[in-house]
Structure formats: C-alpha cells, structure tokens
Amino acid sequence: MIDNFFKDKNFNLEQFTDKEILALKNRITEKTTKTGKISYNIKCFIREKNVALKPEELVRQLYLYKLIHDYDYPVNQIAVEYSVSFGREKKRADIVVFDKQNTTAPYIIVEVKKAKLKDGKEQLKSYCNATGAPIGVWTNGKQISFYNRKDPNYFEDIPNIPKYTEKLSDILSERWNIADLIQNDKLVTERKSLKDLILEMEDEVLANAGVDVFEEVFKLIFTKLYDELESTRNKTRHLSFRNYGDTDTELKDRIQQLFVNAQNKWEGVFEENAKIMLSSSHLSVCVSSLQDVKLFNSNLDVVDDAFEYLMSKSSKGEKGQYFTPRYVIDMCVKMLNPTKDETMIDTASGSCGFPVHTMFHVWKQILDEKGIKQSHLFTAEEKPTECEDYVKSKVFAIDFDEKAVRVSRTLNLIAGDGQTNVLHLNTLDYERWDETVQQEEWTDTYNQGWKRLKKLRQSKNSNYAFQFDVLMANPPFAGDIKESRIITKFELGKNAKGKYQTKVGRDILFIERNLNFLKPGGRMAVVLPQGRFNNSSDKYIRDYIAEHCRILAVVGLHGNVFKPHTGTKTSVLFVQKWDDELCPKVEDYPIFFATMQEPSKDNSGDKIYLKDENGSPILDEHGHLIVKHDLYNHDGKTQDGIAEAFIEFAKKEKLSFVGKD
Known part of the structure; x- marks a missing residue:
C-alpha cells in the first residue's frame, strides 16, 4: 500500500537514493478510517514522533536522513519548524542545522517543497538574511540548489554543503579537473x-x-x-x-x-x-x-538550449526566425543523409543547428569507418583530421542577424576546432553581397569562409547560383519583402498571373533562393508554414517547386514544436532537384507523407521528456534526457519513427542518396 502512496502522488525524488527512500518507507505507518480512507504517518527523524505524511513532509524527512547519514550532522544540532522573526511576524523554517561552536546560531537553513513545486527560494534567502545563516539549501526532491550567503544582496551557488567535519572553505577551495566536473555536473x-x-x-x-x-x-x-x-x-x-x-x-x-x-x-x-x-x-x-555545469557533451545540446533562450530575448522572434528544435533537425539530417564528400549549407542558420548536426552525422560515419567510439565529451576532444577537413571545406552557413551569426560561429568554431564558414550576409539580397564583402571590418572576420564559398559558385563572378549537394534551412516566416529591387530578381516575386507583386512573403522568396543554391540532383529540407501546402492561392508556388524538383516528402510538425515563440503550424518539405543522372525527371511518382503525432512540447513550450513506467527520465548513452517525439528512433531507446519509415520508402524508390541494405 505504501508503494501505491508514492505512485499515486506522482512523486519525483531523483535527488534521493533507493537506500534513502527505503529507510524512509520503514518509518511510515498507515491507518484506515471508518470510511475506508487510508492516511499515512511517518516517525520524524528529529521530533521522534509521528507526523502526517504529506508531499512536503516526505521531502523534508528524506533530506533529514541525508543530513544525518550522508553529512554526519548530529541529531541534537538539527531543528525542524524553527521560528524565524521578521519584526513582529514569525515564520517557520523547514530545517535548521546549528553552528558547531555557537550551537544556537543557524548555520544551514533548508527550505523544502513538494515534488512539483518550484518556488520558495526567495523565502529561503529571507530566512538566511534574518538569522545570519551563511548556507541555504532549497530542494523539491527532483531539483536542489545550494547557496552561500555572501551579503544580504548576493547568494552564490556552491557545489554542495560541507559535512560535519568540513568547513565551507573546504568546499570552495577544492581544485577541480575535468573528471571532477563530469562527476559533479549540476x-x-x-x-x-x-x-x-x-x-x-x-x-x-x-x-x-x-x-x-x-x-x-x-x-x-x-x-x-x-x-x-x-x-x-x-x-x-x-x-x-x-x-x-x-x-x-x-x-x-x-x-x-x-x-x-x-x-x-x-x-x-x-x-x-x-x-x-x-x-x-x-x-x-x-x-x-x-562553474559546476558541464557545457561540453556529445552534441552541444546544453549550449544550444541556452543560446536559444538568449537569442529569443534578443528580438529573434520579431523577425519571424525561430530556432528549430534539435530533434526536428536530426530527423531532416537522417532523411537527407549527407556524406563526407558532399557540400552542405544553411541559408538562414540561426544558431547553426542544421550545419552542426550535419557535422555530427558525418563525423559519426568517419568515426565508424575508423572504429572509434564516440564519448560523451566528443565535442571537446581532438578529432581525426578528416573531421576537421570536412568542417573546413564542406559546411557553410549564412544569416542576416549579427547576433545569430556570432552564436553560429561560436558553435562552429568549437565543433570544427577553429574552422568555420559562417557568414554574415542577407541571403535574399545577393546582388549587394559584393558591396558587403568589400568592407574591411567584414573581411577581417569572414574572408576565409567567403573565399571557400566563392569556389562553389556556378558562375565565377555571380552570387546568383551555387553548386551545393545539400541544403537544410528554416527560413523566417513572418514579415514580407517590400523592396521591388529584391522582388524583381525572383520568379516567385510574381503572382499567379505572372505580375510582380508589391510585397511577397519572405519564406516564398527563400524557396526559390534555396533551390538556386543547389546543383542538379542536390537535395533540400526546408521548414515552411502549413498554408503553403494547403492554400489555393499558393498553388503557383507548389507548381514552381514541382517544375524544378522531385517532391520527396512532406512531414507535418505538431503545433507545439515552435512554442513558446510561435504556434504557427508548420511542415518540412523535402525535395531533390531534377537531374539526368541523380534524379531523372518523371511526370508521376509517389510522395512520402507523414504527420508528427507526439507533441514533443507542452502548450507552454516546455519539452516533454521520455520517462519509464515509474516516472523516472530515460537517458541516452551519454546521459542526456530524451525528448518524447516520433520523428526517429533515438539510439534504440524509442521506437522507429518518421525518418526510418522514409528511409524504407527511399530504398524502394531507389533514391540516389539512400544507402543500400
């Protein structure tokens, strides 16, 4: 019955070990009322009497066990429900540990919350300020924070609290190397x-x-x-x-x-x-x-999340350009299957998700060929020369937002060990590129990448068309292009009747521009608003796409995928340019259609993670949380998804870029 209590309350007690939870269970008693309702009591580790077992009390008793058995604090130096004075008002701190020498002075104050509650940190800090306690702990069973009160205005994170035999200075002065960081990653x-x-x-x-x-x-x-x-x-x-x-x-x-x-x-x-x-x-x-966070892992997703948040604060969304979730990117990469001999570009790169994940995909091929296992610190480790050469000569990115370019360059420089071809250019306004590249400040930063990009031009002195094998992009949706100088350079600047328009959706022009980056037989994945596939007024756009390439697939994404930035419904379009050898033109052919069923995020835009039957998170082989989606099989931890189904379809259709069994 006690196990049912834990399960029914949906407790998340990841901060505690099975041994600690078992010790607590042994102190719980249950009582059935005349009406048949079951209530639970627990014998408190400090008060030595039975108290009602509520969610918050459960977390408190577990942390008391930890203080006594892990940190070795004597029971007579710990109090619960400790009275803290705020003028005439009195409040009660959940747990107080007293100073060894001055046994009436609070040394550590612990604020506990029930498993699903996140507030209480300001309350904890007010207790520390009121009592002068130098250390504070906040926990809800799932998460935990340790603080050192430096003065009333500043509380610094610390990696842990001292044991009974230690001083705070012992915790702060301990020298760490990378192994320590891995072991204690916050x-x-x-x-x-x-x-x-x-x-x-x-x-x-x-x-x-x-x-x-x-x-x-x-x-x-x-x-x-x-x-x-x-x-x-x-x-x-x-x-x-x-x-x-x-x-x-x-x-x-x-x-x-x-x-x-x-x-x-x-x-x-x-x-x-x-x-x-x-x-x-x-x-x-x-x-x-x-300081206690390990930023490097096998795929830079830790830094990705942080940059996504920072960029969204810096008006990125106002320009209609949103970060593509990494699981959507991985689906596209798996479906288009770029190889080490192929060139790849993202023409609206944001934080460079498509290029970086293309690198990981190709690097895995290189490492597999060499029989090298990828570690959880893969991004920071020195890689074979072929990996660096691939980044240097084959992977490119363009974005018009200066902050996005700097984030992109950072991720590329790190992943590519100092090599990057990320350029600050306006993809659509290609006629003005020559003016941009003459600026000394621009050249100082981007010249090496520009020299490499020029080599991939279709015509020596023109920035109109290129010879890329693969293009993946999530171009901006919001906002129209109104400059006739730009609109008149595009066929899709015309309406269905063939007349140039006064304004055109930015994503429409990106479709044509992106196709111009591809060589014949080149392939593309591009995220577009759902309306481009459905609206009768957009038929001329669909006709233009069908004329220039084979439509390989359309994957409908869930409406929550781009939340909290936008609720716009989107799909990913996959195409391959017609080519006599790689993609011979035919009039009639099958197209792969799929729709994402798992939302991957809740309505607030927070990611939904995969959990086991006990509610504990399922981690991949590198210790990362796995987003719950149905786009592909995540390292054998999830079922086959849309990407695997497409690969089977592509094999049957004998598409040029899919490996044979």
Missing part, C-alpha cells in the same frame, strides 16, 4: 538546465547589473567552453573558470584573462578589445552559478 546532480540557471542569474543579479544580458552571458559561456576544452585535452589541468575562494577582484582578473585566451583561440566572435563588463561582485555570483 545539470545531472541538481536536475537543472542551463536555461534555468541563466533565468536564476537574471533574477538575482543580471537584471540590476546595468549590462547587456545577452553579451555578458555569451562571454561567460564562451570563456567556460574554452576552459573545459583546455582541460579535456589536458586531463590533469585544473579548471580555471571556478571560484576557489578568491576575492571578487582576483576572480575577475582571472576570468578576464581566460576570456582573452578564448578570443585568441576562437577569433571573430567578439570585438578585439572586448572585456567582461560585469562588476567584480556580479561576476563572482555568475561564475559560482555556472
């Missing part, structure tokens, strides 16, 4: 996302710091990525992006120098003399928040 141990931590930093520090939040968080992530890379490639090196008990000024000097070193390795992301603009005290809090 995203795993505290069940948080990098986005959650940035939100916390915004609430606690950044909102009042008088700085550009995007720029300063970007600098910190950039710096920390460099620090992790250096330590991954030298396992004995101590991580430098940590507060080892330094003064705020000492810490700022060290982090600033680390930022300079990162800029020297990965040029062209920040201005040459860029500095971290946060004050010493603000920076100290931010470093403490980020």
Whole structure:
C-alpha cells in the first residue's frame, strides 16, 4: 500500500537514493478510517514522533536522513519548524542545522517543497538574511540548489554543503579537473538546465547589473567552453573558470584573462578589445552559478538550449526566425543523409543547428569507418583530421542577424576546432553581397569562409547560383519583402498571373533562393508554414517547386514544436532537384507523407521528456534526457519513427542518396 502512496502522488525524488527512500518507507505507518480512507504517518527523524505524511513532509524527512547519514550532522544540532522573526511576524523554517561552536546560531537553513513545486527560494534567502545563516539549501526532491550567503544582496551557488567535519572553505577551495566536473555536473546532480540557471542569474543579479544580458552571458559561456576544452585535452589541468575562494577582484582578473585566451583561440566572435563588463561582485555570483555545469557533451545540446533562450530575448522572434528544435533537425539530417564528400549549407542558420548536426552525422560515419567510439565529451576532444577537413571545406552557413551569426560561429568554431564558414550576409539580397564583402571590418572576420564559398559558385563572378549537394534551412516566416529591387530578381516575386507583386512573403522568396543554391540532383529540407501546402492561392508556388524538383516528402510538425515563440503550424518539405543522372525527371511518382503525432512540447513550450513506467527520465548513452517525439528512433531507446519509415520508402524508390541494405 505504501508503494501505491508514492505512485499515486506522482512523486519525483531523483535527488534521493533507493537506500534513502527505503529507510524512509520503514518509518511510515498507515491507518484506515471508518470510511475506508487510508492516511499515512511517518516517525520524524528529529521530533521522534509521528507526523502526517504529506508531499512536503516526505521531502523534508528524506533530506533529514541525508543530513544525518550522508553529512554526519548530529541529531541534537538539527531543528525542524524553527521560528524565524521578521519584526513582529514569525515564520517557520523547514530545517535548521546549528553552528558547531555557537550551537544556537543557524548555520544551514533548508527550505523544502513538494515534488512539483518550484518556488520558495526567495523565502529561503529571507530566512538566511534574518538569522545570519551563511548556507541555504532549497530542494523539491527532483531539483536542489545550494547557496552561500555572501551579503544580504548576493547568494552564490556552491557545489554542495560541507559535512560535519568540513568547513565551507573546504568546499570552495577544492581544485577541480575535468573528471571532477563530469562527476559533479549540476545539470545531472541538481536536475537543472542551463536555461534555468541563466533565468536564476537574471533574477538575482543580471537584471540590476546595468549590462547587456545577452553579451555578458555569451562571454561567460564562451570563456567556460574554452576552459573545459583546455582541460579535456589536458586531463590533469585544473579548471580555471571556478571560484576557489578568491576575492571578487582576483576572480575577475582571472576570468578576464581566460576570456582573452578564448578570443585568441576562437577569433571573430567578439570585438578585439572586448572585456567582461560585469562588476567584480556580479561576476563572482555568475561564475559560482555556472562553474559546476558541464557545457561540453556529445552534441552541444546544453549550449544550444541556452543560446536559444538568449537569442529569443534578443528580438529573434520579431523577425519571424525561430530556432528549430534539435530533434526536428536530426530527423531532416537522417532523411537527407549527407556524406563526407558532399557540400552542405544553411541559408538562414540561426544558431547553426542544421550545419552542426550535419557535422555530427558525418563525423559519426568517419568515426565508424575508423572504429572509434564516440564519448560523451566528443565535442571537446581532438578529432581525426578528416573531421576537421570536412568542417573546413564542406559546411557553410549564412544569416542576416549579427547576433545569430556570432552564436553560429561560436558553435562552429568549437565543433570544427577553429574552422568555420559562417557568414554574415542577407541571403535574399545577393546582388549587394559584393558591396558587403568589400568592407574591411567584414573581411577581417569572414574572408576565409567567403573565399571557400566563392569556389562553389556556378558562375565565377555571380552570387546568383551555387553548386551545393545539400541544403537544410528554416527560413523566417513572418514579415514580407517590400523592396521591388529584391522582388524583381525572383520568379516567385510574381503572382499567379505572372505580375510582380508589391510585397511577397519572405519564406516564398527563400524557396526559390534555396533551390538556386543547389546543383542538379542536390537535395533540400526546408521548414515552411502549413498554408503553403494547403492554400489555393499558393498553388503557383507548389507548381514552381514541382517544375524544378522531385517532391520527396512532406512531414507535418505538431503545433507545439515552435512554442513558446510561435504556434504557427508548420511542415518540412523535402525535395531533390531534377537531374539526368541523380534524379531523372518523371511526370508521376509517389510522395512520402507523414504527420508528427507526439507533441514533443507542452502548450507552454516546455519539452516533454521520455520517462519509464515509474516516472523516472530515460537517458541516452551519454546521459542526456530524451525528448518524447516520433520523428526517429533515438539510439534504440524509442521506437522507429518518421525518418526510418522514409528511409524504407527511399530504398524502394531507389533514391540516389539512400544507402543500400
């Protein structure tokens, strides 16, 4: 019956071990009333009497067990329901651990919440301020946060609380290498996302710091990525992006120098003399928040999430350009199956999801050929020369948003070990490219990539058409192009009657522009508003596509996929340009249609993760959470999906880019 209590309440107690939960179960008693209703009591570890077992009490008793048995605090140094005075008002702190020497002074205050509740952190901080307690803990059983109260305004994250035999300084001064970071990664141990931590930093520090939040968080992530890379490639090196008990000024000097070193390795992301603009005290809090997070993993999805959030705050959505969820990108990559000998471009790259995941797809092919197993630190490790050569010569990206380009360049520079072909250009306004590339500042940053892109032009002196094998993109939906100078360069600038229009949807012009980037036989995946497939007024667009290429597939995405940015219903169009050899033109042919059934996100735009029958998250082989979708089979942990069905279809149709069994 007690097991039913846990299951019925849908508790999420990931912070606690099976041993701790079992110890708690042994102290629970159940009672049946005359009406047949069952209630539960538990013998409190501190009060030594039975108390009603409610969700919040369950979490409290588990944490009490942890304090006594894991941290070795004596029972007589712990109190529950401790009275805290706020003037005439009194409140009760859930758990208080007293100082060893001054046994009446609170040393650690713990605020517990029931499993599905997230608030209470401000309440915890107010208790610490009122009592002078230097350490605070917040937990709801699933997530946990540890804080060091530096002064009433600043609470710094700390990796853990000291045991009874330790001091706080022991926790803060312990030197970490990359193995320590892997073992204590806050995203795993505290069940948080990098986005959650940035939100916390915004609430606690950044909102009042008088700085550009995007720029300063970007600098910190950039710096920390460099620090992790250096330590991954030298396992004995101590991580430098940590507060080892330094003064705020000492810490700022060290982090600033680390930022300079990162800029020297990965040029062209920040201005040459860029500095971290946060004050010493603000920076100290931010470093403490980020230092226990492992940014590098097998596929950069940790950084992806953070950049997606930062970019959405920087007006990205206002331009109708939204980040494509990585599981949609992976479906497209699996279906188009790019190889190491093929060139690939994204013409509206955002944070470069399509190019980066294309790299991973091709790198896996290269590693498989060499019999090398991909580790969970794959993105930070040195890779075979063929992997670097592929990034350098075959993968390209373009975006018109300067901030997006800088994020894209960062991910590409990191993944490509200092190589990138991400360019800041307006894809549609190709006639003005020659003016842009003459600007000295632009050339300083983008010239190497531009030289490589020029080699793929169809005609030597024209930016109109290129010779790419694969193109994947999610062009902006919102907003119309109204400049006749641009509209008149496109066939799709005309309406169904063949007359040029005064305004044209940006995504419509992108269809034609993207096809011009492809060589004959080249293939494309492009995300489009559902209306382009359904509206009778858009028939001329569909006719144009059918005239120039074979329609391979249309995959309808769930309406929640692009939430919270937009609820626009979208589909992915897959095509291959007609070519005598790779895709001979035929009048009649089958098309693969599929519709995504699993929403992958809830109505608020939060991802839905795969869980087992007990409600625990299912992780992939690298320890990542798996989004619940039906687009493809995730490492054998989920069922075959749309991508696998398409691959079977493509084999039957003998499409040129699908491997034979």
